[in-house]
Amino acid sequence: MTRSGTVRPGGRTARVREAVREATLAELAEKGYDRMTVEGVALRAGVHKTTVYRRWGSVEGLAADALDLAVAEPWPVPDTGTIEGDLRELTRLVLDGFADPEMGPVSTAFVRASARDPVVARALRAFFAARHEQSALLVTRAVERGELPGDIDAADLIRTAVAPLYYRLFVTGEPVDEQVADRAAAAALAAARAGVFRPR
Amino acid sequence: MTRSGTVRPGGRTARVREAVREATLAELAEKGYDRMTVEGVALRAGVHKTTVYRRWGSVEGLAADALDLAVAEPWPVPDTGTIEGDLRELTRLVLDGFADPEMGPVSTAFVRASARDPVVARALRAFFAARHEQSALLVTRAVERGELPGDIDAADLIRTAVAPLYYRLFVTGEPVDEQVADRAAAAALAAARAGVFRPR
Numbered sequence: 096m097t098r099s100g101t102v103r104p105g106g107r108t109a110r111v112r113e114a115v116r117e118a119t120l121a122e123l124a125e126k127g128y129d130r131m132t133v134e135g136v137a138l139r140a141g142v143h144k145t146t147v148y149r150r151w152g153s154v155e156g157l158a159a160d161a162l163d164l165a166v167a168e169p170w171p172v173p174d175t176g177t178i179e180g181d182l183r184e185l186t187r188l189v190l191d192g193f194a195d196p197e198m199g200p201v202s203t204a205f206v207r208a209s210a211r212d213p214v215v216a217r218a219l220r221a222f223f224a225a226r227h228e229q230s231a232l233l234v235t236r237a238v239e240r241g242e243l244p245g246d247i248d249a250a251d252l253i254r255t256a257v258a259p260l261y262y263r264l265f266v267t268g269e270p271v272d273e274q275v276a277d278r279a280a281a282a283a284l285a286a287a288r289a290g291v292f293r294p295r
Numbered sequence: 296m297t298r299s300g301t302v303r304p305g306g307r308t309a310r311v312r313e314a315v316r317e318a319t320l321a322e323l324a325e326k327g328y329d330r331m332t333v334e335g336v337a338l339r340a341g342v343h344k345t346t347v348y349r350r351w352g353s354v355e356g357l358a359a360d361a362l363d364l365a366v367a368e369p370w371p372v373p374d375t376g377t378i379e380g381d382l383r384e385l386t387r388l389v390l391d392g393f394a395d396p397e398m399g400p401v402s403t404a405f406v407r408a409s410a411r412d413p414v415v416a417r418a419l420r421a422f423f424a425a426r427h428e429q430s431a432l433l434v435t436r437a438v439e440r441g442e443l444p445g446d447i448d449a450a451d452l453i454r455t456a457v458a459p460l461y462y463r464l465f466v467t468g469e470p471v472d473e474q475v476a477d478r479a480a481a482a483a484l485a486a487a488r489a490g491v492f493r494p495r
Contacts, residue, residue, distance in 0.1 A: 206466055207410050216468050223467040254467075255459055255482050261466045262458035266406055267423040268416050274495060282455050285489035286482035295474060 114140040115147060116164050119157045124200045128208040133157065158208055159218035166225040178237035182256050182284050185230060186276035189260050193271070206265060227253050248292045255292075256283035314340040315347060316364050319357045324400045328408040333357065358408055359418035366425040378437035382456050382484055385430060386476035389460050393471070406465060427453050434487075448492045455492075456483035 118140035122131040136157055137144035151157045173184035193199045209216040231249035238245050259279040263269040286292065318340035322331040336357055337344035351357045373384035393399045409416040431449035438445050459479040463469040486492065 209468060210407050210410075210465075220468040223469075251478065254462060255479070258458035258462035259455055262454060262461045265410075265465050266461045267454075268409060268420040269423075278451065278491060279455070281489075281491045282483065282486035285486040285491050289481075289485035289489070291478060291482045291485050 111140075111142055111146070112160070112164070115142060115151065115157065116161045119161045120201050123158070123161075123204045124197055127200075128154070128158065128204045128211075155208075155212045155214040158205065158212070158215045162205060162215070162218040162222045166222050170226070170229055172229055172232050174233070174236070178233065178240075178242045178287075179280075179284060181233040181237070182280040183277055185233065185253070186256055186260060186280040187273065189257050190271055190273065190276040193260075193264055203264075243287055244290065244293075246293050247287060248294045252283055252287050252292045255286060256280050311340075311342055311346070312360070312364070315342060315351065315357065316361045318342075319361045320401050323358070323361075323404040324397055327400075328354070328358065328404045328411075355408075355412040355414040358405065358412070358415045362405060362415070362418040362422045366422050370426070370429055372429055372432050374433070374436070378433065378440075378442045378487075379480075379484060381433040381437070382480035383477055385433065385453070386456055386460060386480040387473065389457050390471055390473065390476040393460075393464055403464075443487055444490065444493075446493050447487060448494045452483055452487050452492045455486060456480050 115136060118136045119131075121139060122135050126135070131154055133147050133151070133154060134144050136154075137147040140147070147157070151160060171188070173181040173188070175181050175184055192202055205215065205219055205222075209219040227250040230253040234243065234247060234249035234252055237243045238247065256279055259282070260271050260276060263271050263275065315336060318336045319331075321339060322335050326335070331354055333347050333351070333354060334344050336354075337347040340347070347357070351360060371388070373381040373388070375381050375384055392402055405415065405419055405422075409419040427450040430453040434443065434447060434449035434452055437443045438447065456479055459482070460471050460476060463471050463475065
């Protein structure tokens with residue numbers, strides 16, 4: 096443990112932070128954002144609640160920190176060899192993430208919580224900005240392979256590919272399946288090929 | 296007033312329903328879904344609260360009925376003469392709706408409420424199904440003008456056109472503007488022209 100208490104990989108501070116994050120995700124999945132408590136997270140993490148209160152302050156702080164840690168995690172940017180395959184894998188990743196019995200409820204809880212807490216909203220926005228930026232790599236590769244024109248707003252292509260899934264999941268409440276995911280990927284690719292995502 | 300108490304345009308039952316709906320929307324805009332009450336709606340509508348409880352049951356029932364009435368309302372399906380213009384006008388309608396100081400908070404409140412109440416969720420889903428179906432008219436016109444192929448899933452073209460706006464508004468929290476709306480419309484059109492929305 097460093098004397099200043101800063102996070103160091105493998106250090107005690109990092110271990111506590113990771114334990115608290117795991118507990119936050121588990122409580123979110125089990126109880127939802129409205130019913131989770133700082134005490135519940137502390138108990139599950141095996142950390143004294145005064146420590147949790149001092150370092151995270153509140154449920155908002157716990158959720159925001161869990162999102163901050165998620166940004167830093169490795170994330171499997173699709174690399175199938177074609178932009179068509181990569182975009183399809185990307186939308187399938189979103190689909191599978193929400194269908195996952197553990198990840199799905201947690202992801203949903205984060206989006207719902209962002210509607211109520213500015214702190215969570217800020218963290219969620221940063222999380223998506225990071226995901227858009229990471230995913231832009233598959234666009235860069237496609238440009239290098241000559242599959243897409245070089246003057247392209249990669250983040251907006253990514254947003255367009257995933258948006259129809261989120262629209263159904265969080266707005267209309269319509270079901271999602273692989274056909275929905277594949278069509279969303281195909282629509283974004285057609286738009287990219289037509290030059291819709293040229294930077295403005 | 297009909298003896299059975301069924302809704303009849305211009306009848307007392309219809310007037311009460313309309314007054315209660317107006318009050319529901321005003322309370323939603325002013326207080327949000329979490330803080331609105333049956334009593335508050337009754338007071339604002341000038342209707343006895345026992346009447347509201349008997350007919351609508353709860354805040355969920357009030358919100359769901361307001362959505363049901365919204366489905367039946369005339370809605371300005373764009374008719375600019377080209378599919379390009381119509382889709383752009385459609386995404387601008389969504390943009391302007393959420394930017395409107397009265398309609399915006401109400402629309403947002405409905406989407407947020409659907410996350411918590413199955414009754415509202417069902418009504419919201421029916422509302423969007425109706426909007427998708429109404430908007431399909433602009434696709435039908437484009438097919439008749441020979442602008443788009445006839446074998447097309449119109450509702451999915453509409454969903455794809457509006458989804459990027461909703462993704463920013465309700466998921467990532469990113470700002471929306473006319474450029475975002477126009478690009479979303481252009482992306483959906485490019486996908487339609489490429490045959491992505493052929494029915495499966």
